[in-house]
Amino acid sequence: MKIEISRRRFLQGSVALSVVATGATVSLAQKSDNAFGNVPAYGITKTSKDGVEIPTLCEICVNKCAALARVENGVVTKLDPNPYFPKSKNMLCPRGNAGIQALYDPDRLKYPLIREGAKGSGRFKRVTWDEAYAYIAQKMVTILDEEKDNRSSFLFCAGEGIAEHTFKTFYQSFGSSNWLNHASLCLQTVTSAYSLTLGAYPFSDFENANYVIMAGANRAEAIVTPDTMDLFKRTQGRGAKLIYVDPIFTNTAAKADVWLAIKPGTDLAFVLALTYVTLEEKLYNIPYVKEHFQDFEVYQNHILGHQYTPEWAEKITGIPAKQIRTIARDFMRHAPKAIYYPGRRSTFAKSDFQLRRAMAIFQGLGGGIDTKGGLVFGKTLPLDEHEADSPMYANAQARAIRKKEDASKGEAGYADCAIVSGGGSWIGWRNRFLEGKMPYNVRGMFIYKHNPVLNMPNSAKTIEMLSKMDLVVAIDTMPSDTVMYADVVLPECTYLERTDPVKTFGGVEPAIAQRNKVIEPLFETKPVMDILKGLTQKLSKPLFEITKKHDEEVRASIEESSHEEVYAEFDLTKPFMHSQEELNAQAVAKYPGAAEILKQKGVYYPLMETMFEQRTLNEYQYYPENSKFYTVNGGRPKTASKKVECNLSTMADKGVDAMPTWKEEFAYHVPTDKFRLITGRHAQFTQSGTSNNAMLRDLIDENYIWINANVAKQKKIHFGDRIEVSSSAGKVFLKAYPTEKIGPNMVFFIHGFGSQSKGLSLAYQSGANDNAVIEDIIEPVYGASVMHETNVELRKV
Amino acid sequence: MATYAMVLDYKNCINCKACEVACKEENGVLLGANYHRIWVGVNEIQGSYPDLSIASNAFYPSQCQHCDNAPCQEVCPTNATHYDENRVVQVDASKCILCSYCMVACPYDARYVDERTMTVDKCTFCSDTRLARGLKTTACQATCPTKVRIFGDISDPKSEISEILKTREYFTLKASFGTEPKLFYLK
Numbered sequence: 001m002k003i004e005i006s007r008r009r010f011l012q013g014s015v016a017l018s019v020v021a022t023g024a025t026v027s028l029a030q031k032s033d034n035a036f037g038n039v040p041a042y043g044i045t046k047t048s049k050d051g052v053e054i055p056t057l058c059e060i061c062v063n064k065c066a067a068l069a070r071v072e073n074g075v076v077t078k079l080d081p082n083p084y085f086p087k088s089k090n091m092l093c094p095r096g097n098a099g100i101q102a103l104y105d106p107d108r109l110k111y112p113l114i115r116e117g118a119k120g121s122g123r124f125k126r127v128t129w130d131e132a133y134a135y136i137a138q139k140m141v142t143i144l145d146e147e148k149d150n151r152s153s154f155l156f157c158a159g160e161g162i163a164e165h166t167f168k169t170f171y172q173s174f175g176s177s178n179w180l181n182h183a184s185l186c187l188q189t190v191t192s193a194y195s196l197t198l199g200a201y202p203f204s205d206f207e208n209a210n211y212v213i214m215a216g217a218n219r220a221e222a223i224v225t226p227d228t229m230d231l232f233k234r235t236q237g238r239g240a241k242l243i244y245v246d247p248i249f250t251n252t253a254a255k256a257d258v259w260l261a262i263k264p265g266t267d268l269a270f271v272l273a274l275t276y277v278t279l280e281e282k283l284y285n286i287p288y289v290k291e292h293f294q295d296f297e298v299y300q301n302h303i304l305g306h307q308y309t310p311e312w313a314e315k316i317t318g319i320p321a322k323q324i325r326t327i328a329r330d331f332m333r334h335a336p337k338a339i340y341y342p343g344r345r346s347t348f349a350k351s352d353f354q355l356r357r358a359m360a361i362f363q364g365l366g367g368g369i370d371t372k373g374g375l376v377f378g379k380t381l382p383l384d385e386h387e388a389d390s391p392m393y394a395n396a397q398a399r400a401i402r403k404k405e406d407a408s409k410g411e412a413g414y415a416d417c418a419i420v421s422g423g424g425s426w427i428g429w430r431n432r433f434l435e436g437k438m439p440y441n442v443r444g445m446f447i448y449k450h451n452p453v454l455n456m457p458n459s460a461k462t463i464e465m466l467s468k469m470d471l472v473v474a475i476d477t478m479p480s481d482t483v484m485y486a487d488v489v490l491p492e493c494t495y496l497e498r499t500d501p502v503k504t505f506g507g508v509e510p511a512i513a514q515r516n517k518v519i520e521p522l523f524e525t526k527p528v529m530d531i532l533k534g535l536t537q538k539l540s541k542p543l544f545e546i547t548k549k550h551d552e553e554v555r556a557s558i559e560e561s562s563h564e565e566v567y568a569e570f571d572l573t574k575p576f577m578h579s580q581e582e583l584n585a586q587a588v589a590k591y592p593g594a595a596e597i598l599k600q601k602g603v604y605y606p607l608m609e610t611m612f613e614q615r616t617l618n619e620y621q622y623y624p625e626n627s628k629f630y631t632v633n634g635g636r637p638k639t640a641s642k643k644v645e646c647n648l649s650t651m652a653d654k655g656v657d658a659m660p661t662w663k664e665e666f667a668y669h670v671p672t673d674k675f676r677l678i679t680g681r682h683a684q685f686t687q688s689g690t691s692n693n694a695m696l697r698d699l700i701d702e703n704y705i706w707i708n709a710n711v712a713k714q715k716k717i718h719f720g721d722r723i724e725v726s727s728s729a730g731k732v733f734l735k736a737y738p739t740e741k742i743g744p745n746m747v748f749f750i751h752g753f754g755s756q757s758k759g760l761s762l763a764y765q766s767g768a769n770d771n772a773v774i775e776d777i778i779e780p781v782y783g784a785s786v787m788h789e790t791n792v793e794l795r796k797v
Numbered sequence: 798m799a800t801y802a803m804v805l806d807y808k809n810c811i812n813c814k815a816c817e818v819a820c821k822e823e824n825g826v827l828l829g830a831n832y833h834r835i836w837v838g839v840n841e842i843q844g845s846y847p848d849l850s851i852a853s854n855a856f857y858p859s860q861c862q863h864c865d866n867a868p869c870q871e872v873c874p875t876n877a878t879h880y881d882e883n884r885v886v887q888v889d890a891s892k893c894i895l896c897s898y899c900m901v902a903c904p905y906d907a908r909y910v911d912e913r914t915m916t917v918d919k920c921t922f923c924s925d926t927r928l929a930r931g932l933k934t935t936a937c938q939a940t941c942p943t944k945v946r947i948f949g950d951i952s953d954p955k956s957e958i959s960e961i962l963k964t965r966e967y968f969t970l971k972a973s974f975g976t977e978p979k980l981f982y983l984k
Contacts (some may be wrong), residue, residue: 046825047926078822081940091942097818220811223942232943233809249842251812254854261847318847617934617957618944683813695821698828699814708846740846 044100044695047077055082055602057503057515059495060095060102061686062160063225064503066602067092067099069496069518076100076496076518084603084612086509086622088225094684098695102494103522107692107761108477109491110523119467119485122758129524132488133538139471139487141542143443149550151175151396153443157426159450159689160186162500162515163528167448167475169575170532174543175393178400178442180423185456188782189347192421193356197645198369199638200377203507204339205630206230206240208373211334213327215245215267215359217343220252222681224344226507241334243327245270245319247678248706248748249741258323263668264676264746264788265349266317270324271340271358272662273313275303277328278365285335288367292636292643299361299646302659316667335366337373347784350777351666357648358660364644369637372630377638379629380506381605383587386578391570394551399424400438417783418654425783426456427776430465444471448528449492453481454688454755457774457785458729475528478692479759490531493521500527502584502598508629509622511605512591514584514598533576540572656781674791675707676746677725679770685752691763692755702767704737706748707794712738717796724795725768729775732768733797747792799950800884801922802863802979803935804961809943810856812837816937816946820860823926823936826918832909834920835860835937858945860937861886861907861920862970862978869899869908877917883950884979885924890916904971905978922948951979 051072058065058079066085070078079099083090102108112132117123127135140154147153155178156171158164164181171179183191191201206212207230219228232255234240244256245267253259262270278284279300289296310321331338340363342356349355368374401424402415414420415437416428430452432438445466453462459481466472466485474486477494500515521527526534544567548554557566588594594604605611605622613621636642652658670676684699685691705723707715717723721736725747732754742748754769777786820826820835827833836859843853863886870878870886877892878899888899893916900908900917911918922928923935938946949958966984969977 044822044825044828047823047930049930078936080936090939091944092815092819092940093942094813094815094818097815097822097940100822220813223813225942228811229942229944232811233806236808238808249846249849249854251856253849254851254856255811256851259847259849259851617938617947617949683811683815694828695818698821699817710845740842740844740849743846 045075045077048072051077053080054518055514055516055600056496056518057162057500057513057602058092058096058099059161059515060099060690061223063088063223064162064505064513065092065096065225066513067096068602071518074519076103082602083614083620084601084608085513086226086511086605087505087507087513089229090620091225091229093223094699095686095690095696098690098693099496101693101695102477102690103496105478105692105694107479107759108494109479109483109489110525111491112524113489115487120463122479122484124489129534130538132490133535136471136473136488136535137538137542140444140539141546143470144543144546145549147441147443149393149395149546150440151393152177152398152400153441154178155180155442155445157181157445157450157452158448161449162503164448165501166529166532169388170536170572171446172390173388173572173575175391175396177396177398178429180426180429182450182455183422184424184426184782184784186346187344188422188784189352189779190342190344190356192782193353194342194360196648197357197360197637197639198364198375199640202342202369202375203378204341205373205376205508206234206339209240209337209339210373211241211243211331211338212341213243213245213331213339214252214256214341215262215270215343216348217341217345218246218250218252218680220255221250221683222345223683241330247743247746250680251683260319260323261743263316263318264678265351265666266668267349268351268355268358268660268666269308269313269316269662270319271355271362272303272306272308272660273310273324274328274331275358275362275365276308277310277325278332278362279303281329283329283332284365285367288635289365292369293364294641294643294645295647299659302661306662308662316662332366335374336368336371338366338368339363339374342375346787347779348786348788349666350779350786350789351663352779352784352786353781354657354660361644361646361660364637367635369644370631370633370635376508376630377632378507379510379632381504381510381512383502383504383512384589386583386586388575389569393547394553397440400429400432400440400442402432402437402439413654416778418651418656418781421782425778426452427458427785428778428783430456430461431776433465434461434468443469444473445469446473446475447482447486448475449477451480451482451688453485454752454769454771457771457787458776459769459772460730461776475531477525478689479757480688481755481757484757484759490535491523491525492528492531493525497521497525498527499580499584501580502587510629511603511622512588512594512598513603516599516602527580529576529580533573536572536576540570541567543572544570670745670791674745674793676788677727677770677773677790677792678746678748678788679751679774680748681752682750685750688752688755691752692760694762697762702735703749703753704735705768706737706739706742708742708744708746709738709740711744712736715794715796722797724797725773725792726795727773727775727790727792729790730772732772734768747794798882798952800952800979802949802951802958802981803922803938804947804958804967804981804983805858806945806947806983807855807857808983809945810837810858811943812839812856813942815940815942816858819936819940820920823923824921827911827913830909830912832906834918857982859905859907859970859980862905862976862980863920863922865977865979866975868902868904868976872898872902874898881924883924885922886919887921887924888917888919890914890918893917904974904976
């Protein structure tokens with residue numbers, strides 16, 4: 001029988017804890033530092049009558065839906081949807097509802113820690129914040145002195161989040177050139193391809209589209225707001241016909257009108273054939289193309305000349321030619337109220353950049369751009385950005401990338417990809433580091449809210465990288481697999497314990513929203529803003545001494561003016577001296593009353609008071625129909641030329657196809673006795689970040705591997721049998737789920753499980769980590785991680 | 798005095814289980830229970846890859862049907878199961894002797910044992926939590942991403958739920974049992 005413990009008790013425990021003498025060794029693997037003794041700590045409380053509601057923004061995934069946190073006697077008892085936010089439209093998904101469990105997770109990081117045992121051992125010493133800062137400062141001074149003030153000898157990496165910018169400010173003023181974030185593990189290729197082709201990464205108007213092609217974007221399970229809510233109220237004969245393209249039958253397939261079981265990684269051939277039919281049969285929007293297309297004829301000749309016929313595509317994709325013809329015709333008949341959904345996901349195949357380009361151009365052929373029912377750019381309410389000058393470091397080297405070896409022979413681009421944008425390629429960077437191909441020494445890294453051990457292909461290599469760093473500082477809320485390899489752990493408070501930078505959300509119905517602090521931080525945790533304030537106060541002066549020592553110009557400047565004056569330029573504490581509340585008020589100062597409304601309601605947009613209205617139990621009006629921003633650019637793309645860019649000749653200079661072109665190497669091929677590994681998401685888990693959430697684990701506590709029912713029969717694999725999955729990257733074990741929902745030469749399991757961190761008492765070794773077997777295959781244009789091109793072997797054990 | 802009921806536009810359901818989590822958080826439902834207050838019913842998909850029947854994989858969000866002629870209430874020997882003033886089927890835990898007759902009698906499998914109290918528990922339409930503090934709807938209704946549910950008073954002919962039942966076609970589950978469920982599924 002389970003014994004329930006109330007949140008109140010948890011808090012009482014936490015108070016007792018914070019007076020425990022410091023200096024004791026803490027093993028994150030043991031429960032010795034939680035106050036629960038033998039009582040199971042996970043539980044939930046019923047709401048009661050008295051309480052207050054504080055508006056916040058969810059941080060359990062990237063959507064940032066608006067929530068109202070119910071606080072009863074200082075304890076958060078419930079998260080409810082906040083109706084004011086047009087992006088999330090009065091809803092919270094299962095993960096949003098379960099956010100309380102992140103706040104009251106007994107395993108969360110509570111105090112600053114310094115590593116005691118071997119890297120990865122999970123043995124840490126509890127220290128004070130001051131001790132942690134001093135330790136970091138001392139190590140950094142040594143490293144920077146030895147590296148002659150090359151600031152780029154430190155890598156900074158971060159996961160997605162509103163406060164990512166705060167952390168990035170530290171990276172900028174510190175002066176490193178090595179920044180990596182989730183982009184190349186996530187949506188780098190899709191955002192870049194749409195930006196280059198249409199001038200921006202657009203929104204989809206699912207409230208008004210009548211025909212939707214959704215390929216490789218499982219919106220019923222990988223929830224995106226408002227897309228998920230808008231679309232699935234209208235499919236299956238209720239306004240929007242949904243053509244869903246995915247090798248596996250997901251919950252989105254269950255809500256579709258047509259499901260096409262495409263061969264993995266061949267979507268580009270599908271889109272090229274749709275384009276072929278559209279051009280061959282002249283189905284496209286002739287006036288739109290005439291006015292808003294660049295190099296249309298060149299593209300037309302390219303598509304028709306290559307004979308990208310439906311029959312050609314059928315052989316590659318497995319989708320019948322007849323069906324491809326029908327879909328092209330139907331799409332163009334419904335256009336411009338037809339959407340080929342851009343999606344928001346990681347990169348599945350090497351062809352991904354070209355796939356997204358082909359999708360964007362196909363969308364343009366129907367004219368469904370910057371118009372109701374199509375892809376829309378929407379409007380964004382501007383905020384006043386607070387920018388501080390970053391110091392210049394003479395000895396800071398450029399980003400640790402390498403040009404291609406034979407650049408002299410006219411070979412363009414970089415060693416691991418054609419273009420380095422934003423952070424560049426995470427796995428490319430990691431592998432270069434491990435292979436000793438760095439242009440200089442990188443010896444330390446700061447990791448903020450990021451779990452590269454689990455979120456990047458080939459976990460073994462990431463662990464090796466972390467182990468080889470002289471100093472790893474992790475700022476996080478949970479003892480993730482990555483945190484286990486840190487030298488210093490700085491505990492951040494959860495999103496319910498802090499006010500974050502106010503954020504503006506563009507779209508057809510734009511709004512500004514703010515994450516307000518719901519309760520004071522528990523234990524000794526702090527917001528990243530305060531963590532960086534404390535750290536830079538300790539770091540700034542000693543690091544300036546290093547700069548002085550290695551930078552003649554700085555010494556000369558001091559001679560000319562004064563130490564004080566020159567130091568002021570290099571003062572790292574500057575960006576962190578204001579409170580977040582103060583900065584937020586400044587950011588929205590141009591909107592009268594906005595700062596106060598954001599505190600009270602969590603959401604603001606001009607005229608909200610008069611426009612916002614509850615229509616029925618489930619329907620709200622945010623903007624009246626005639627005030628919505630469907631068209632903001634006269635129906636034109638947002639590119640510099642104001643046209644759809646079919647032919648990117650500048651890309652050709654970098655060795656990238658100027659127009660989407662099919663290549664033999666993109667074809668789906670799986671050797672006999674092997675299986676293509678497909679990964680994905682579902683509605684009850686957000687990557688590895690929610691793996692220890694007691695409430696979500698109550699819905700699903702391990703991942704199963706989907707195996708085609710017939711294949712399973714032949715191999716005598718039954719439901720629940722233990723299966724070894726192996727590749728050149730590693731092997732994992734998980735339980736079998738034989739099903740008709742997947743094809744014979746592929747397997748699938750969801751991402752986010754298989755944690756090896758003993759600090760996560762619920763998540764530890766439950767299910768399997770996909771990235772332990774996904775090989776490090778690099779997408780050629782932006783260096784994104786290719787998630788669906790690994791073939792694995794299966795063995796029943 | 799009201800007669801609370803629920804309409805389910807079940808075709809909207811994406812089986813995300815937000816309703817289930819909201820219910821547990823609101824009402825402090827026992828974690829780890831195999832059956833609890835609210836769930837989404839899914840049938841095994843028909844056909845073989847890639848010729849699968851989409852219709853066979855429909856999602857049926859469900860919970861206690863708050864039957865107007867509830868078999869659970871009829872069989873309860875201690876009157877623990879009873880109708881409250883709003884025609885909501887409730888369990889008075891202090892009277893429950895865990896005979897489990899109600900669990901057997903319920904055609905919808907809507908009841909489970911709360912191992913903390915060793916009594917039978919089920920959906921209450923949030924009567925003792927949200928409705929008690931003056932809110933007009935349940936946690937499952939409020940949180941649903943695709944807005945499956947409409948909660949309201951069917952004794953009020955002007956209520957939103959009454960209007961919908963007048964204008965839309967609907968069906969009830971296992972109607973032939975004569976249980977007169979108050980969960981209405983829109984066609």
